[in-house]
Amino acid sequence: MSSLDNRLLEAFEILSTEAKDLYLGKKIYELTELPTSLEFTRDYVGKNLPVVIRGCTLQWPSVLKWNSKYFQSNFPKKEVVVAVTPNGYADGIGLKDKTEYFAMPEEKTMTMEEFLSKLNDSNGLVHYIQKQNSNLTDDFPELVGDIDFSTLQFAEESFNKKPDAVNFWMGDEKAITSMHKDPYENIYCVVSGYKDFLLIPPVDYAFVPRKQYPTGIFKSNPDGSMTIEPILDDSNKKPMITDWVSIDPLKPDLQTYPNFKKASIFEVRVNAGDILYLPSLWYHHVRQSHKCIAVNFWYDMDYDSKYCYYKMIEKLCNF
Template sequence: MAEESVIPAAKIREGFTALAREARELYLDAEVAELTSVPDPLSFYREFVSPNKPVVIRGGLDWPALTVWTPQYLRCKAGRLPVSVAVTPNGYADAVNGNNFVMPEERRMILAEFLDIIEQPDSANGVFYIQKQNSNFTEEFDDIIGDAGRDISWATEAFGKSPDAVNFWMGDGRAVTSLHKDHYENLYCVVSGWKKFILIAPTDLPFVPYDIYKPAHYKELKGEFVIQQLDEMPEVPWIPVDPLNPDMERYPEFAHTLCYEVTVNAGDILYLPSLWFHHVRQSHGCIAVNYWYDMEFDIKYNYFKFVEKLAEVQETHSKKVPPRTTMKDSTVS
């Protein structure tokens, strides 16, 4: 019986390097593209959605929210609305802490109470952030949704579908979203303040490490936050690298990624394509609304999953560690 042939790990790595290099040479831009006016749906789809490329539309929003969503207005119009708030000791929700993947403590409070904390952060213990991605804008903010919208009309026409979810974001400047990817076409609209994104293309997937973590969540007990493991939940594959301060000694392959940086200001829209890795920071009290349109699970997705599996096999053989099984999608942005 003939021996089974095995492709050397070095050859797989050569292929990954060629994939990233050719993507940068053939279709990716040196910087995130910018437009100064809203594109027509066909141009948007041809130039950005189809090639899976991000773009910022500067001043692309014309919502009343840009001028009316002051703290005073929000108190008056929606102050009694109950909202879901994520609370952490350090601003990192849904992120790696030691051997754990730690989710925030979720609390319910009225919007006016949340605004009190944002205006005086030292009045409460922890970092507070409205970040629940269950289409909370349509489910919890009906009193002010008319100041923005249930969709982005030109994007809805381009995608040929309505958003799966519309999410409202507001929080502490210390809140950080760890590096992750989503299976959604994302239209991210900043209403006030700014968001800073670090983006990594899907073709750099082989250089983005994943480890396996025990699921846990934060819980404040007697004024101190503790990490409580969730033994009934399965382990979580997650990216351990902080792109702001990557540990290149532990994760040397991350040095081969190309990190794009872009700031999205009030009135701007970022089109964040599906499967792009992203890390997010924000100004204090920043308000944003994002629209998640389901991606097309077409041949590009098939190729992505093939590269993902190859990267997993290479990692398993080179490190002699158990396979990560599946790089699960994040629930944060």
């Protein structure tokens, strides 16, 4: 490592320490009642700080009635688009012939009844409703009335915009969201079960290793197994490349990536009836309980001074 590299690393360590001491704290902040839009903006959005609001949606019709039995009874023949993987990582790292790929899930259309039966098969492939195209409003319009949107008025007033997407999620404990970040302000509402989040703030970007991977997609084989099919770049017929986090925070390889231990990792469980505000550009890794159901609201981030500051960090880390 050159002297410049050492100086940069020291600077990022100071940034991380100062952030932790001055405003990040040691755990995710929690509220027991909805904030006003002013409080939310001042205390969390303006500081790019996550917060969990406990029990604030317990009276939503969705929280009171949505579960696997409800969907089996009311929508057994409804067609749903399901992400299918052999390892539970839809949009994550997979192996093909000892080569690591960024692998996207195969998408299959099936009835809700068929999907629920797959969730009961503990030895089979992993199935997850996770289509991130505002599938609650587009694919499940009959469910929209079970969400009390007035609860989220504080967020809409703070962001000063409507959500770009409202997404419906349903799966089991084998479905895991690999660590990544999004350019969205995220209001995440667990409806049934719970989600376990690991969060890393943007100031620790330097300690989260990334690599460029050939890109592929899982495809089913006739024998029921799955393999990764490379996605080729039309210009050169070589696999497309995706930049992705190269460490599993559940089993971090600190020998290969020793700086990862310097990252501030926050852990929080979000239960049914809770809302998590996940700020833009925070790394997050998500696990869940069996047959967990959630709804999230994505609001496009503001490309303001925080974003410019983040892009500077990104550039310095990639010299």
